[in-house]
Amino acid sequence: MGLSPPSIFRQPRLDSWNGTLESTAYAKKYDSWLGTTQWLVRGESTFWGSKTVTIKGSAVGGTSGSRHFHAGSGTGNQIDANAAVRITVK
Numbered sequence: 001m002g003l004s005p006p007s008i009f010r011q012p013r014l015d016s017w018n019g020t021l022e023s024t025a026y027a028k029k030y031d032s033w034l035g036t037t038q039w040l041v042r043g044e045s046t047f048w049g050s051k052t053v054t055i056k057g058s059a060v061g062g063t064s065g066s067r068h069f070h071a072g073s074g075t076g077n078q079i080d081a082n083a084a085v086r087i088t089v090k
């Protein structure tokens with residue numbers, strides 16, 4: 001599971017989460033699902049059935065532009081659940 005705001009933001013802040021994360025701080029990493037470098041925080045969990053993880057955060061625009069925000073399982077998983085939302089900073 002990963003959550004990656006676009007790199008046009010200054011470093012985002014995690015405000016709350018209810019899943020197991022590798023780190024509670026965002027780092028710039030390559031998001032293979034989008035094919036771009038993003039601010040990324042990720043976690044991993046084994047489960048059978050369905051699972052919902054909620055992550056809330058905040059960020060301030062650093063550069064004007066329009067990019068995609070990605071949340072989901074990424075690539076190389078048995079379950080492929082991904083969503084992308086386009087974000088514009090003016």
